[in-house]
Amino acid sequence: MEKIIYFVRHGQTLFNKMHIVQGSGVDSDLNEEGIKQGASLHRQYRHLDFELIMTSGLKRTWQTVQPFIDDGIPWEKFPELNEISWGIHEGAKGTPEMRQNYLDLVGNWNRENYDAKIEGGESATQLGERVGKFMEYLKSRKERRILVCSHGRTMTCISCFLEERPLKDMVLFKYNNTGVTKTIYNGNRFVIECLNDVSHLQPKDD
Numbered sequence: 532m533e534k535i536i537y538f539v540r541h542g543q544t545l546f547n548k549m550h551i552v553q554g555s556g557v558d559s560d561l562n563e564e565g566i567k568q569g570a571s572l573h574r575q576y577r578h579l580d581f582e583l584i585m586t587s588g589l590k591r592t593w594q595t596v597q598p599f600i601d602d603g604i605p606w607e608k609f610p611e612l613n614e615i616s617w618g619i620h621e622g623a624k625g626t627p628e629m630r631q632n633y634l635d636l637v638g639n640w641n642r643e644n645y646d647a648k649i650e651g652g653e654s655a656t657q658l659g660e661r662v663g664k665f666m667e668y669l670k671s672r673k674e675r676r677i678l679v680c681s682h683g684r685t686m687t688c689i690s691c692f693l694e695e696r697p698l699k700d701m702v703l704f705k706y707n708n709t710g711v712t713k714t715i716y717n718g719n720r721f722v723i724e725c726l727n728d729v730s731h732l733q734p735k736d737d
Contacts, residue, residue, distance in 0.1 A: 532675065536716060537679065540707065541594075553617075557622050559591055569596065571709070573598035575730070576711075577599065580676060583676075584606040584679075585669075585677060593608070595709065599678060613685065614685055618649040618653075620649055636649060640655045640701070640702075656698075662685060684701070690723075690726075693714055704726075705727065709732065
């Protein structure tokens with residue numbers, strides 16, 4: 532059975548704006564801009580009659596899709612969609628040392644050392660395991676039009692599953708706040724129709 536799935540990154544938070552690491556350990560709210568982004572997302576996509584909303588366990592995701600929830604669309608939360616844990620970096624503003632730690636980490640992942648992680652954080656292996664579990668469950672759902680809201684790094688991992696790529700290819704993907712990826716699941720594989728679409732954020736002519 533074919534199903535259409537829209538994956539969206541959450542809207543902006545104050546931590547995003549201040550370049551403070553959130554990860555899974557900082558459960559921040561959307562800021563005013565993020566709320567506006569969610570409203571713009573709703574205006575552009577509300578006509579699609581989603582049958583199900585799936586978010587992470589962190590409130591910035593469900594705040595992003597709250598207008599759809601308010602429409603009465605069934606909503607479920609999945610910790611498998613949470614952002615990766617960045618360990619001791621979470622809640623801290625970026626420093627040159629943190630930046631180097633991050634670059635070293637990504638370098639390890641690019642060399643397929645997926646068990647590397649920031650102290651106290653999550654590895655690519657761990658992220659991939661829980662995302663893979665979610666993706667298998669998603670395939671089994673009976674709904675045919677689904678909206679999924681997650682997080683930047685988790686979305687790059689999801690994209691690797693969508694395109695059947697190794698986890699080292701997470702670096703190829705980037706998601707803006709409320710960037711939308713539309714996919715078709717044909718019962719066998721996923722096909723991406725658009726990637727990180729932010730056209731809903733563009734000014735509209737009167």
